[in-house]
Amino acid sequence: MKNQFDYLVIGSGIAGLTFALKAARSGSVAIVTKKDRLETNTNYAQGGIACVVGQDDSFDLHVQDTLEAGDGLCHPEVVDFVVKTGPDRIGDLLALGVAFNRGAEPNSFDLGREGGHSRNRILHAQDMTGRAVEKVLIAAAESDPNIVIFENHMVLDLIVQQQSMKAGSLDLYQKDICRGAYILDIAGEQIHTFVANSVLLCTGGAGKVYLYTSNPDVATGDGLAIAYRAGARLANLEFVQFHPTCLYHPTAKNFLISEAVRGEGGRLIDRRGRAFMEKYHPLGDLAFRDIVARAIDTEMKRTGDDCVFLDISHKGGEFLKERFPNILQKCLSLGIDITKDPIPVVPAAHYMCGGIITNAAGRTTIQNLYAIGECACTGLHGANRLASNSLLEAMVYAHAAALECTGQIQSWRSRSLPEVPDCSERIATQNSSSNEMVMIAHNWDFIRRLMWNYVGIVRTDKRLDLALTHIVQIRAELREHMPNIPLNGDLVELQGLGLVAELIIRCAVRRKESRGLHFNVDHPEKDDSNWLQDTVVRKNPAEEFISTVRFRTDEPASGQGRPLSFLHL
Numbered sequence: 215m216k217n218q219f220d221y222l223v224i225g226s227g228i229a230g231l232t233f234a235l236k237a238a239r240s241g242s243v244a245i246v247t248k249k250d251r252l253e254t255n256t257n258y259a260q261g262g263i264a265c266v267v268g269q270d271d272s273f274d275l276h277v278q279d280t281l282e283a284g285d286g287l288c289h290p291e292v293v294d295f296v297v298k299t300g301p302d303r304i305g306d307l308l309a310l311g312v313a314f315n316r317g318a319e320p321n322s323f324d325l326g327r328e329g330g331h332s333r334n335r336i337l338h339a340q341d342m343t344g345r346a347v348e349k350v351l352i353a354a355a356e357s358d359p360n361i362v363i364f365e366n367h368m369v370l371d372l373i374v375q376q377q378s379m380k381a382g383s384l385d386l387y388q389k390d391i392c393r394g395a396y397i398l399d400i401a402g403e404q405i406h407t408f409v410a411n412s413v414l415l416c417t418g419g420a421g422k423v424y425l426y427t428s429n430p431d432v433a434t435g436d437g438l439a440i441a442y443r444a445g446a447r448l449a450n451l452e453f454v455q456f457h458p459t460c461l462y463h464p465t466a467k468n469f470l471i472s473e474a475v476r477g478e479g480g481r482l483i484d485r486r487g488r489a490f491m492e493k494y495h496p497l498g499d500l501a502f503r504d505i506v507a508r509a510i511d512t513e514m515k516r517t518g519d520d521c522v523f524l525d526i527s528h529k530g531g532e533f534l535k536e537r538f539p540n541i542l543q544k545c546l547s548l549g550i551d552i553t554k555d556p557i558p559v560v561p562a563a564h565y566m567c568g569g570i571i572t573n574a575a576g577r578t579t580i581q582n583l584y585a586i587g588e589c590a591c592t593g594l595h596g597a598n599r600l601a602s603n604s605l606l607e608a609m610v611y612a613h614a615a616a617l618e619c620t621g622q623i624q625s626w627r628s629r630s631l632p633e634v635p636d637c638s639e640r641i642a643t644q645n646s647s648s649n650e651m652v653m654i655a656h657n658w659d660f661i662r663r664l665m666w667n668y669v670g671i672v673r674t675d676k677r678l679d680l681a682l683t684h685i686v687q688i689r690a691e692l693r694e695h696m697p698n699i700p701l702n703g704d705l706v707e708l709q710g711l712g713l714v715a716e717l718i719i720r721c722a723v724r725r726k727e728s729r730g731l732h733f734n735v736d737h738p739e740k741d742d743s744n745w746l747q748d749t750v751v752r753k754n755p756a757e758e759f760i761s762t763v764r765f766r767t768d769e770p771a772s773g774q775g776r777p778l779s780f781l782h783l
């Protein structure tokens with residue numbers, strides 16, 4: 215049976231929900247999410263949303279800070295677009311009832327500061343901004359009769375068909391068109407076919423590709439893998455952002471200590487209590503994130519210590535209880551009293567700056583397929599994302615995509631439903647039992663450790679080459695043995711994780727310079743004459759697999775035709 219909707223949204227974070235709420239005014243929306251609807255990266259975002267709302271701030275300053283963080287690779291027209299339309303999108307959230315912390319003046323906000331910002335411009339709801347936003351958006355989606363949310367549903371692959379573009383009887387070229395997706399109902403153990411006019415990938419990040427990450431378990435890079443397999447272009451996957459300060463504690467899993475803590479005066483110190491950031495950058499503790507993460511890595515290697523410390527105790531209990539209740543409580547539950555003790559911290563994988571290439575409407579290189587939020591590469595972040603620019607980007611592009619998609623809906627409705635094959639065959643062959651489930655756990659761990667050790671904050675040619683050799687071998691093994699393992703969520707995630715890891719490594723191998731988040735000791739300098747370019751990857755045997763070009767954000771060309779795929783890696 216086919217499920218037919220006007221819009222199919224994959225992911226229930228800020229990008230997917232913002233799009234869904236706007237698109238639902240014109241048609242039916244399915245939101246598909248692989249776990250619980252609240253289990254998204256958005257829900258864990260602490261710091262907030264960067265936006266020009268302060269009296270002492272300006273668009274030019276926010277643009278300048280974003281460009282500087284991006285280290286030459288931001289697309290300036292995109293930075294301009296996001297920064298200047300940002301305040302309207304904040305207005306949308308306020309209208310829905312998101313309660314950002316207010317300032318002392320009437321109609322003002324309490325604005326936080328994070329690394330690389332020249333002004334206080336982070337709107338926040340204490341230290342749980344993402345949770346406050348997610349709660350409001352989910353409540354609005356739940357009460358919208360045009361929106362259906364499918365939990366525990368995981369996308370296997372997109373349904374992409376080819377269409378010949380003709381001039382009279384002449385075939386001009388073939389175009390890829392996305393028609394929907396095959397989706398695994400994890401609880402019901404069935405694969406459903408979803409057909410839609412517009413498909414939105416809003417699947418978030420890929421932090422779980424690394425052993426240590428600030429991301430929740432769902433962040434396995436699914437959207438990147440799905441889009442790549444479907445033939446879309448991806449870019450700049452070598453730029454993985456490591457957050458400098460994740461809690462270091464044996465029982466704390468993925469817990470972030472927000473950069474806002476340093477924005478409020480927190481200082482990074484070593485085990486002996488010595489502050490060290492001034493040695494590395496004039497902005498000290500509030501330098502750009504790539505610089506702080508590398509400095510911590512250097513300090514840990516130099517001293518042999520397992521972590522460094524972040525000290526905010528001088529601000530006192532009353533202030534900390536009000537400003538950082540979540541961090542205070544979490545640390546206290548682990549025996550760390552941040553009003554008295556410095557917090558042990560280490561860097562961990564946090565944000566993927568590259569992703570699926572999109573234009574100004576969030577459209578990918580495949581017709582009817584859009585990518586929004588962390589899984590997209592719009593050109594905003596360049597080689598290093600400015601802190602708290604990501605939720606803003608997600609809202610701006612969700613709005614732009616909704617404008618474009620809703621404009622097309624009448625013509626889609628007037629056409630007959632495309633012929634789309636179901637894929638029941640896959641279930642029949644996969645339901646056989648297997649005693650090789652250990653392969654999933656082993657390779658899951660192996661890939662994440664490999665990425666952490668060989669493709670981390672500081673890279674070398676040798677380690678990158680070894681990583682490539684290993685990942686190619688692991689993926690070949692998986693391809694050989696996968697058909698004997700029953701299809702399940704873990705297997706699907708592992709396939710995606712392996713593919714994303716290989717793409718990150720290939721992009722990192724390709725870039726023979728150091729820029730932003732990509733630091734290679736064998737090529738320690740930035741090389742503008744050769745590498746002021748994006749690294750673009752695409753699955754297409756007819757073309758070079760990886761290239762170094764400047765992608766266009768005005769109108770990416772439609773992808774070349776390729777056959778319908780189903781979990782081919």
Ligand code: SIN
Nearest residue numbers: 260261472473601602
């Ligand atoms: C943080 O709160 O430090 C994270 C903010 C971000 O990654 O943008």
